[in-house]
Amino acid sequence: MLKKLRENKALQGTFLALPTTLWLFVLLIIPLFLTLIISFGKRSPDGGVIYTFTLDNYIRLFGYETNCANGQSACFDPLYVQILWRSLTLAFNTTVIVISMAYPLAYFIARAHPQKRNTYLFMVLIPLWTNFVIRVYAWMMLLRKEGAINIILGTVANWLGIDFVPLEMLYTPGAVLVGMVYEFLPFMILPIYTSLEKIDNSLYEAAADLGANPIRAFLRVTLPLSMPGVVAGTILVFIPVMGTFIVSDILGGRQVILIGNLIQRQFLDARDATFGSAASLILMVMTLIVTYFYTRKFGFGEEIVAA
């Protein structure tokens, strides 16, 4: 038997990969299929699942509601579509802001002295590895009416002699945006840095030699070459933002509901696993579509691995 294993290289490979594949099959593939199946099911009165085939959940997600406010039997309730749209726009806005903040920083580190680069990167890594929940809490403390930001603003206002009313920053969509940007900023810095760092110094010299001023050199040489990093970072930011619910939960209170919150509530509060599963699948499909088109156009780089 050992001899058979020795001769057959494919068998060796299978043997080595089997535990992982099985594990993932049971805990990843099967759950996804289960989610799919359940999304076509109906909620039983005690919160369980009735296995049947109906598109009710999906129809409801896209606006067709049978529980109308004015007693009609059928009407259009854009609630869920709004949630989807809100999540998409939030993800988009976050990504744009994150890119504009991450790029200068990544550029700075990439062009810094080689020995200092690791230190700068290290400084980016520390917040990244601090716990997610803690980071959100930190913003909660800053944004509160009595929080640090208001204190500072108040002090400055007093010093300038202006009337100051503490800003209501918490529990607003703006707070959620700030929170999301903060959470995912490092995920954009690292890939952009990686692709910028790969650019050989001689390229800048060549551009200058050929007559390009710094701005043109940046636009025509640096920017295009750093695109793989930007793309990788976008994927690393866009997808999680779509699915995060803690940020909107803590910083947005009950005012800001995203897909993540919807799914969370369906499973825990409303105990409607079927509707939650449907929403979850729509989320997954949306992120897969975005990823597909993005990588199709820009390629899937090693920047993600490096990050």
Add this chain to the structure above:
Amino acid sequence: MNPFKRSPFVIIATTLVYIFLYAPIVGLILYSFNASRANVTFQGFITQTSDRVVMDGSLVVASPCGAFHWYCDLAKNRDVLEAAGNTLSIAFTATIISTIIGTMSAIALQRYDFKLKPFSQLALYIPIVIPEIVMGIGVLTLFSQFFGWLNNALALSGDARLSLGIFTVTVSHIAFMVPFVTLVVQARLQGFDKSYEEAAMDLGADEWTTFRRVTLPMLLPGVLSGALLAFTLSLDDFVITFFTNGPGSTTLPIYVYGLLRRIITPQVNALSTVWILIVFFAVMAIQILQSRDAKPRHA
């Protein structure tokens, strides 16, 4: 020589972003010394007079820890200690298992061709491209349906009923940690010269001895950084744990989340600060390991 390096725009932007990154953390740490129990406004740093501290401007509390009052408070908090214990034990178990099977699959994917390969690679990519919440509710659904069916089929009741707990959390953690371990070890394997193993076999070592005496020692830095990565992922995880934990299996992130919806004292800040420090040292360890991992030069 690039004029852009000194561009004031870049430097200012960079400084601002770094401030942005660290302001909340600094605030967090400062407030852990807040002389106020409600932790709403900053009442100044805790000052110590003998073994008492002043709280909220007037309240005097007996405390042997002085400025570190909240840290001592933290140490006395049973729930926190239990959550910390859970977090660590889950992380340890999950790390060991995911490192072993992750290393095995990395070797398989890097060096062999077999029918299962595309399926394995796909399965390993999925956790990276789908939002965590999708995976979270997926496993939750799996467990609730499966346990429900099993409990009924075997007519279990009371304590014997299968339910969410440390087992489900650990098992789910392993599922999302394995792809990362595999990725890290695979990257290390890419530069790995097969001739070392061939040399060992040439000198008389069979496959297992070769692995034990040559491959593993040389692969160890990569495996260790993969393990460390997995460990921190497990320690930090919120979403998956959120959906798969039950009574008695609370982890620290879950605990903090729960606190945020109830009373917040500077104890939370103390906890956060301690957490940050631990992570800081773990990241340093990874960096040191990775720099020692550099390939040896042929003279």
Add this chain to the structure above:
Amino acid sequence: MANSEFAVELRDVVKRFVTPEGGEVAAVNHVTMQIKNGEFFSMLGSSGCGKTTSLRMIAGFEWPTEGEVYIEGKPMGHTPPFQRKVNTVFQSYALFQHMTVAQNIAFGLEMEKASADEIEKRVKRALEMVQLTGMERRKPKQLSGGQQQRVAVARALVKTPDVLLLDEPLGALDLKLRKEMQLELKALQQQLGITFIYVTHDQEEALTMSDRIAVMSGGQVQQMGTPVEVYERPANQFVADFIGESNFLEGEIKSLDAKEARVFVPALNSELVGIPINPNLVNGEQVVISIRPEKIRITDKNANAMNLFHAKVMNTVYIGSDTHIYIDVGGKRLKVLEQNHISRLDPNSFYQVGQEVGVMLMPENTLVLKKD
């Protein structure tokens, strides 16, 4: 201890690999070789010719798709490497980075379950053999390329194998060191009397060190013989071109017997007398004549001899010990090599460009080969 006629034998061995695109390629395509006990045998060819794959099949890292590999008369083609009494010196040395020099060398002995005393003794002797005494505690990283190479040799030889395989072991060394090591390895082989099988793409190396050479190309053996045989009597156009340099002229056989062939060469517009290399040549066949540059003699254009024809000097290149002279014969360019046994300080000692000369060949240096 020879218990068979040959140390290693490959009988009609084929090795096929699957390409990434899904097709199949034969890296080794029906190769048969017999390597004698105690000889220094080289496999020579450029990359992709199959020499390394053949060596790996002898070592056991690859198993033949067809045919069989015999070691000391026993079929061993499908035996794992750790069960063969054959050891390898790798191109990259493959020294275990996490072990010291002594531990590296001891490794093979540990696998044999030798006693600690014996291991210590044999390691010491191995280090003496490669002149690295005192380096026991060093790590490979701390050694120079040449030293690492010697450790690799010591590690393999300490196990007293029947056959030592060497896979381009000198490739990473600089020229001077390489030449030194060539002589050392050859001396070592003669001293120990073990069979050495050596793979290289450097023909000078092969010619210097080997008792016999197998010239390989496209997964097949083009010719097997001693260095002199391979150089002076190449079996085909490939070998004539790969080993040393050759001038090639096309022609047609006008008359043929066992010892001599007369070939009409259009470029020279005359007949040459040469020796046929293949027994399968027939009268009237289109063939190729191969002449080595150093075998051509330039003389006065009015001399009278067999195989004499007229040419014009196009260019001379001074190399130091030799001069290369490029001549034009009826539009065809030939290269001639002359040793500088006189001083060249006087520029008039060189042939002048445009000078008309006579060019002479000895029939025994005029080789008639099958056209590729």
